[in-house]
Amino acid sequence: MMTRRQRIISLLEERDYSVSELAMALELRGRGSKRLILEELKVIQRIVKRDGKVLLIKPAECRKCGFVFKPEINIPSRCPRCKSEWIEEPRFKIEVR
Ligand SMILES: [Zn+2]
Numbered sequence: 001m002m003t004r005r006q007r008i009i010s011l012l013e014e015r016d017y018s019v020s021e022l023a024m025a026l027e028l029r030g031r032g033s034k035r036l037i038l039e040e041l042k043v044i045q046r047i048v049k050r051d052g053k054v055l056l057i058k059p060a061e062c063r064k065c066g067f068v069f070k071p072e073i074n075i076p077s078r079c080p081r082c083k084s085e086w087i088e089e090p091r092f093k094i095e096v097r
Contacts, residue, residue: 007026008022018089019090020089022037034075041055055092057073058071058090059072059090060076062082064086065084069090075087
């Protein structure tokens with residue numbers, strides 16, 4: 001039996017995922033599920049380093065004006081430039097350095 005954290009790691013070693021896609025893959029539903037995955041990703045970012053791996057972050061992007069956010073483990077709710085809430089989520093992937 002893999003833990004949820006181990007499942008996230010093995011998924012992210014295969015390809016990149018957004019937090020919503022991870023929630024679907026793990027069959028996590030409900031209000032807290034995205035926040036829970038974000039917390040897991042923060043831990044994963046630290047622990048994969050021990051194995052010489054790195055959590056890559058493709059930053060969130062505003063789908064209205066194209067503004068690119070900082071590459072952070074977070075889902076921004078609103079664009080600082082145009083105030084749109086139409087945000088493309090960041091994507092995460094684990095790679096060997
Ligand atoms: Zn924008």
